[in-house]
Amino acid sequence: MTDPSQPEDTDPDAEDGFYVLHLFVTGASLHSTRAIANLKQICESYIPGKYSLEVIDVYQQKALAEQEQLIALPLLIKRMPLPERRLVGDLSNTEKVLTGLGLSR
Structure with a gap:
């Protein structure tokens, strides 16, 4: 049964969960470092x-970038x-x- 106080697309246990984050960047550009x-x-x-962060440089890992069908960078994917x-x-x-x-309240 769903809790009507929770938005449908959020996980009510997210604040207790572990976050797996992938950040796709373009080398050491200003936007990437920021x-x-x-x-x-x-x-x-x-x-x-409560998180793991993998920073992926698309210049060094072109195959992975193509696999993810990136449209704009930097791009954060919360897995x-x-x-x-x-x-x-x-x-x-x-x-x-x-x-x-x-995480917004």
Whole structure:
């Protein structure tokens, strides 16, 4: 039975879950380095010790980038907890990132 107070696309146990995050970047570009720094700061502030972050440089891993059918970079893919979500940009809008991770209140 679903809880009507919870939005349909969020996992009510997400705050207790472990986050698996993949961040696709383009080398050491300004947007890429900003996205990495912003995401690390958000994760350490809101889900410390409850996440794994893999940073994938599309220049070094072209096959993986093609497999993911990337449309824009930097791109964050939240694999777990479900549902999977994709966020594009330098991740400087903390509220949007928290919403995308299912952490906004």
